[in-house]
Amino acid sequence: MSYLLDANVFIQAKNLHYGLDFCPAFWQWLIDNSANERVFSIDKVSDEIAAGSDELTDWAKQNSRNLFRVTDASVATKFGAVSAWVTSQQYEPAAINTFLQVADFYLIAHALAGNHTVVTHEVPANSTKRVKIPDVCAGLNLRFMTPYEMLRIERARFVLGVAECRPRRNGGEAGL
Numbered sequence: 001m002s003y004l005l006d007a008n009v010f011i012q013a014k015n016l017h018y019g020l021d022f023c024p025a026f027w028q029w030l031i032d033n034s035a036n037e038r039v040f041s042i043d044k045v046s047d048e049i050a051a052g053s054d055e056l057t058d059w060a061k062q063n064s065r066n067l068f069r070v071t072d073a074s075v076a077t078k079f080g081a082v083s084a085w086v087t088s089q090q091y092e093p094a095a096i097n098t099f100l101q102v103a104d105f106y107l108i109a110h111a112l113a114g115n116h117t118v119v120t121h122e123v124p125a126n127s128t129k130r131v132k133i134p135d136v137c138a139g140l141n142l143r144f145m146t147p148y149e150m151l152r153i154e155r156a157r158f159v160l161g162v163a164e165c166r167p168r169r170n171g172g173e174a175g176l
Contacts, residue, residue, distance in 0.1 A: 002037060
């Protein structure tokens with residue numbers, strides 16, 4: 001199985017659970033698994049990350065070689081299927097127009113072209129005001145999941161190494 005990551009996977013990881021400063025193992029896991037073509041994202045997600053101008057932007061630039069795939073002709077052949085499904089639903093015109101202009105549209109087309117599982121923090125929603133990735137995936141029979149589900153399926157392990165005990169500030173020994 002190959003996993004295609006939404007921008008929110010990177011952004012929420014950096015901001016919440018797997019900060020680049022305190023959980024480097026998560027980020028290395030992404031790099032390692034992109035090298036073996038199991039985990040990756042797309043150029044349009046890279047563009048969204050680049051707009052942030054922060055440490056995540058720097059990390060993405062340094063690791064873009066295997067991680068962010070280019071939208072090519074094989075992906076472009078799936079644009080019609082994605083747009084046809086979205087426009088056949090009950091979404092408001094503004095929601096459709098927005099979806100067709102953002103990375104989510106390209107992400108779904110990449111998933112269709114390569115039969116990838118989409119990984120996102122988005123959840124299905126019964127809304128006409130916003131097109132959600134899980135709803136489009138379900139409509140197009142694409143598999144989708146949360147990052148946590150992906151990490152469990154792949155049995156990712158972020159284990160601390162053995163470290164020396166450091167003295168506490170009050171003179172006692174710090175436990176591990």
